[in-house]
Amino acid sequence: MFGTGLLKGLGITFKHLVDTYKDDIQSTPARYQGSDDRGKGLKVIDQPVDQEGLLTIQYPEERRLLPERFRYIPMLIWDTETDEERCTACGICAKVCPPQCIWITRATDEAGKPVTRPQDFFIDATICMSCNYCVEFCPFDAIKMDHDAELASFERFPHLVYDKGELTVPLDYYAALWPTQYAEEQERRAQEAAEARAKEEAKAARAAVKKEEEEAPAPEAKLSRAEELKQKAMERARQRREAQS
Amino acid sequence: MSDIVAPSTTVAGPLDVAGTLALVQEALPDAKPVSAGPTDYLEVAPDQLIEALQVLRDQGGCDLLSSITCTDYLSYQGRARAKDGPRFEVVYHLYSTAQGGDCVVLHVPVDDGESLPTATPVYPGANLQEREVWDLYGLVFDGHPNLRRILLWEGFEGHPMRKDWHEAYYEEDQKPFRSRHPRADFARSEDKVPWGKNTRYPADWDPDDWQEPVTYVPVSQDPRSRNGAGDHLSTESVVVNLGPHHPSTHGVFRMIVRIEGETVIALEPDMGYLHRNHEKIGERNTWLMNMPFTDRLDYINSMSNNWGYALAVEKLMGLEVPERAEYLRVIMAELSRIVNHLWSIGFILNDLGALQTPALYAIEEREMILDLFESVSGARMMCNYLRFGGVHRDLPAGWAERARYVVHERLPRALDQLDDLLSGNEIVNTRGRGVGYLSAEQLISLSVTGPMIRAAGVPYDIRRCEPYGVYDRFDFDIPTLPHSDVYDRYYIRLLEARESVRIVQQALAGLPEGDILAGKGGYVFRPPEGEAYGRVEGPKGELGFYLVSDGKPNPYRYHIRAPSYINLNALAPMTVGYKVADAIVILGAIDIVLGEVDR
Numbered sequence: 001m002f003g004t005g006l007l008k009g010l011g012i013t014f015k016h017l018v019d020t021y022k023d024d025i026q027s028t029p030a031r032y033q034g035s036d037d038r039g040k041g042l043k044v045i046d047q048p049v050d051q052e053g054l055l056t057i058q059y060p061e062e063r064r065l066l067p068e069r070f071r072y073i074p075m076l077i078w079d080t081e082t083d084e085e086r087c088t089a090c091g092i093c094a095k096v097c098p099p100q101c102i103w104i105t106r107a108t109d110e111a112g113k114p115v116t117r118p119q120d121f122f123i124d125a126t127i128c129m130s131c132n133y134c135v136e137f138c139p140f141d142a143i144k145m146d147h148d149a150e151l152a153s154f155e156r157f158p159h160l161v162y163d164k165g166e167l168t169v170p171l172d173y174y175a176a177l178w179p180t181q182y183a184e185e186q187e188r189r190a191q192e193a194a195e196a197r198a199k200e201e202a203k204a205a206r207a208a209v210k211k212e213e214e215e216a217p218a219p220e221a222k223l224s225r226a227e228e229l230k231q232k233a234m235e236r237a238r239q240r241r242e243a244q245s
Numbered sequence: 246m247s248d249i250v251a252p253s254t255t256v257a258g259p260l261d262v263a264g265t266l267a268l269v270q271e272a273l274p275d276a277k278p279v280s281a282g283p284t285d286y287l288e289v290a291p292d293q294l295i296e297a298l299q300v301l302r303d304q305g306g307c308d309l310l311s312s313i314t315c316t317d318y319l320s321y322q323g324r325a326r327a328k329d330g331p332r333f334e335v336v337y338h339l340y341s342t343a344q345g346g347d348c349v350v351l352h353v354p355v356d357d358g359e360s361l362p363t364a365t366p367v368y369p370g371a372n373l374q375e376r377e378v379w380d381l382y383g384l385v386f387d388g389h390p391n392l393r394r395i396l397l398w399e400g401f402e403g404h405p406m407r408k409d410w411h412e413a414y415y416e417e418d419q420k421p422f423r424s425r426h427p428r429a430d431f432a433r434s435e436d437k438v439p440w441g442k443n444t445r446y447p448a449d450w451d452p453d454d455w456q457e458p459v460t461y462v463p464v465s466q467d468p469r470s471r472n473g474a475g476d477h478l479s480t481e482s483v484v485v486n487l488g489p490h491h492p493s494t495h496g497v498f499r500m501i502v503r504i505e506g507e508t509v510i511a512l513e514p515d516m517g518y519l520h521r522n523h524e525k526i527g528e529r530n531t532w533l534m535n536m537p538f539t540d541r542l543d544y545i546n547s548m549s550n551n552w553g554y555a556l557a558v559e560k561l562m563g564l565e566v567p568e569r570a571e572y573l574r575v576i577m578a579e580l581s582r583i584v585n586h587l588w589s590i591g592f593i594l595n596d597l598g599a600l601q602t603p604a605l606y607a608i609e610e611r612e613m614i615l616d617l618f619e620s621v622s623g624a625r626m627m628c629n630y631l632r633f634g635g636v637h638r639d640l641p642a643g644w645a646e647r648a649r650y651v652v653h654e655r656l657p658r659a660l661d662q663l664d665d666l667l668s669g670n671e672i673v674n675t676r677g678r679g680v681g682y683l684s685a686e687q688l689i690s691l692s693v694t695g696p697m698i699r700a701a702g703v704p705y706d707i708r709r710c711e712p713y714g715v716y717d718r719f720d721f722d723i724p725t726l727p728h729s730d731v732y733d734r735y736y737i738r739l740l741e742a743r744e745s746v747r748i749v750q751q752a753l754a755g756l757p758e759g760d761i762l763a764g765k766g767g768y769v770f771r772p773p774e775g776e777a778y779g780r781v782e783g784p785k786g787e788l789g790f791y792l793v794s795d796g797k798p799n800p801y802r803y804h805i806r807a808p809s810y811i812n813l814n815a816l817a818p819m820t821v822g823y824k825v826a827d828a829i830v831i832l833g834a835i836d837i838v839l840g841e842v843d844r
């Protein structure tokens with residue numbers, strides 16, 4: 001019949017409209033329960049899988065809650081437990097990187113002998129394809145995926161070529177972004193460490209039993225240091241974002 | 246709808262590959278059987294190629310010339326080949342759409358400077374692929390109707406897939422590059438190259454004088470005025486460019502059409518604007534590095550691209566995949582098919598002039614599926630989820646429940662809604678029915694695969710006729726429609742999306758526990774010498790990967806049989822005779838994605 005297609009189409013559009021209001025009313029006071037209001041009009045939205053009606057998220061005021069596994073540009077981990085970087089400049093990440101956008105220089109000691117720390121570590125973010133291989137194959141859990149995706153800048157060079165300083169984040173920052181994976185990893189690392197320790201202990205059976213307890217730094221000092229680093233990393237991310245806008 | 250042909254669930258039985266090869270050998274006693282890893286093929290001299298193809302088509306039942314490509318053996322390091330053989334080998338993969346089963350492979354050795362006959366008289370679908378081989382390898386196909394560059398432009402110097410061709414910022418033949426570790430001095434290649442330019446021109450070629458030759462109308466099409474001698478006024482035909490920047494070309498793609506009034510009398514696709522020589526990059530990469538690059542081919546379906554590549558490499562290495570990983574692969578690939586079909590339905594509507602609103606309704610559910618992809622793999626589109634021998638990660642907590650909600654509640658409802666809104670719609674019917682007709686035989690001879698031939702009544706689906714993964718465990722139909730027009734091409738996608746929903750429902754219900762990755766994983770792979778062709782039923786058609794290994798950590802040859810590219814063979818024959826507005830819809834109904842067309 002003439003015009004049925006039009007009516008049907010309008011009907012669907014109308015249904016969307018009604019669904020949106022229905023959804024709003026049902027979920028008063030907040031449209032998305034379980035979402036995070038960060039103040040200053042910034043909301044992070046966890047859209048449920050049964051969301052009806054309007055699905056649009058009003059970026060940039062509203063943002064999607066990113067799943068833990070979200071991957072963007074890698075970051076280097078500063079281990080706040082041992083207070084040193086985890087990277088040993090082994091170069092595996094540079095080897096597996098498909099577009100070859102990781103550049104590493106190994107540090108040397110005074111005598112000029114190479115040591116297991118990176119002196120320089122660059123990632124060209126314009127080339128990185130966010131493939132996750134560096135993270136997947138790093139044997140030291142030293143490189144992880146950052147969630148910060150708002151990197152736009154006016155110049156590619158040098159703004160988007162990140163050096164070691166820009167890439168490094170404290171362990172807690174990573175732990176907050178990747179809670180599940182972090183927990184699993186800590187368990188594994190603890191186990192590995194225990195195994196390694198057991199081996200060592202078997203080797204030097206009597207000598208080193210008491211040393212360990214002495215070596216552990218005071219927990220409070222550790223915490224405050226971690227907090228400080230975390231604040232720094234967040235401050236840097238904020239500055240970067242503000243510098244863009 | 247009433248006119249669905251009864252869904253066919255069986256095919257005539259797999260093609261007898263050895264028997265078919267024996268047929269060729271009988272006709273051509275000179276043909277030499279060779280075995281390279283998991284593949285057995287026949288080596289045929291160039292002057293016997295046409296005869297061999299004729300035998301295969303007429304007696305062997307191989308009606309689909311799926312893939313033509315070439316390998317340059319200049320720097321081959323393996324032991325299995327004589328060093329002094331001819332430099333190039335052109336490779337033909339043929340299938341039978343009626344019988345299904347594995348492929349028949351022919352190799353034609355040619356030396357530099359020699360030519361070989363074109364296969365277009367036997368298989369018109371060889372057209373675009375032979376042009377590609379000419380463009381990238383510089384091999385001449387005698388008698389080809391339109392042997393011009395296709396992915397590159399006329400002023401390009403050299404043939405880049407030759408092993409001795411190097412680009413301007415050339416660093417090394419194989420990754421990983423030595424400059425990255427342990428002494429890196431970060432520098433842009435642009436700054437290191439003294440002339441600082443990445444273009445070179447052939448010696449006798451000047452970009453300022455050059456004019457694009459107006460050879461737009463291929464020989465096969467008639468450029469002259471059609472109604473000069475009738476009762477009408479005599480009119481002249483004009484050439485019109487649709488694209489490259491045109492919203493209806495789905496990317497940067499150009500259709501050069503000759504029209505008379507509103508009627509298209511000749512059409513020539515022009516592509517390559519997004520060409521990045523993916524295959525050359527692939528031969529520099531290590532085996533594993535190519536996986537995220539495959540994401541970028543058909544960027545709507547990274548999951549099934551991953552699968553095609555993983556399948557070919559697993560064939561080469563003889564890897565078994567754990568059951569749970571197989572199920573996860575099926576789930577991801579079918580979800581991605583649903584995404585693709587929703588997307589293409591939405592955009593066919595866009596091309597019909599129903600701008601954006603239906604398309605947005607069609608892709609609403611896509612968002613939910615992309616959220617699922619993101620939470621399992623970390624990315625919505627560039628998933629990079631599969632690995633050789635399994636998948637990268639297991640499902641996160643709560644994923645299966647969400648996926649179940651999507652495939653049981655949301656998707657069936659959304660597909661029904663689209664069906665209700667669109668299938669009976671007057672505009673969709675008047676603009677779609679009878680437009681862009683091409684018979685099933687023509688389509689197959691043009692090497693078209695995927696939903697396009699199923700909308701012409703051919704129940705050819707690789708998931709059924711050469712099952713890979715665990716597809717043989719699920720209960721699903723291969724829907725076909727009889728009319729082979731734009732409407733059927735729209736509707737077949739809706740039907741296929743419904744079947745995919747069924748498959749995902751079953752796969753989620755039967756998902757076994759267990760490992761997700763066979764072997765040790767790791768990043769260094771050295772498949773044994775040989776070649777393999779792995780193919781999957783991608784949402785756009787047969788997606789094939791042809792790989793040659795010389796036993797080294799980098800693939801020696803990495804070729805992609807891209808369905809959207811090869812399906813474009815049918816664009817001109819399908820469009821000629823229809824109105825220029827129909828050309829847009831006909832292209833839309835082929836469902837191309839330029840990342841894959843141009844590679």
Ligand code: SF4
Pocket residue numbers: 086087088089090091092093094104137138139140141142143
């Ligand atoms: S990030 Fe990991 S893989 Fe890369 S150099 Fe450091 S320790 Fe090695």
Ligand code: SF4
Pocket residue numbers: 074093096097098099100101102123127128129130131132133134135
């Ligand atoms: S994510 Fe991939 S592309 Fe990016 S730095 Fe890591 S390995 Fe390289």
